Amino acid sequence: MNRRQWISIIGFNLVALAAGVATSQWIFRTELADDPAIKAFFANPWQTPDGKSVDTKEWREKVLVVNFWASWCPPCVEEMPTLDQLQAEFKSQNVLFVGIGIDSPSNIREFLEKTPVSYPIVIGGLEGSNLSKQMGNSQGALPYTIIINAQGKATSSKLGKISEEELRKAITSAL
Structure with a gap:
């Protein structure tokens, strides 16, 4: 191969790499939940897997780690x-974790x-999936974790499996 062919190949690969990085950033992007989405979260009539109602007033003024998950989702x-x-x-x-199961009550139990x-753990079902999207999960994929500070503002979110280090950092910054 001559020099011009090598430069063309390297140039093409750099463009492909840049496009791949840009695409992955778009695909896995999340946005922080706005006030209406967080109000919807607190207003939702959540139930436990055994059918008991949950009073979200007990969740207010705490740092919340809200994790949308499903039993069929390996991560x-x-x-x-x-x-x-x-x-x-x-x-x-004053930190409380809340799991929102995007699954049937029987599967979660x-x-x-x-x-x-x-x-x-509360039952999310289809409404939970929609709420996940309202709260910044543009892809609707699982798992999705969002941190809400004690003032009721979203401070960080993560689409995909969250590491212990990432979660510690997010919680600490919300305290």
Whole structure:
């Protein structure tokens, strides 16, 4: 190959790389929830997997780690032990984790029997999926985690499995 062909190949690959990076940033982008979405979150008539109503007034004035998940979502299941561990660790600092199951009540109950967690789990269903989108999850994919500070403002969000380090940093900045 001559020099011109090499330059063309390298140039093409650089353009392809830049396009790939730009596309991945667009695909995995999230936006922070606005006030109406957070108000909708608090106003939603949440229920536990066993059908009990949840009073979201108890969630106000806390730092909330809201995690949209499903039992059929491997990354969701993989991150749950970390969420459970950090809930125990940050509980004394007025931090509450809330899991919103985008699944049927029976599937969630069955899953929680095998994999119990110490934080509240509520049924999201289709409305939960829509709320996830309102709260910045433009792709509607799972898992999706959003941090809401004690003043009721979204401070960070993550589409996809969140690492312990990312979550610690997000919680600490919301405190």
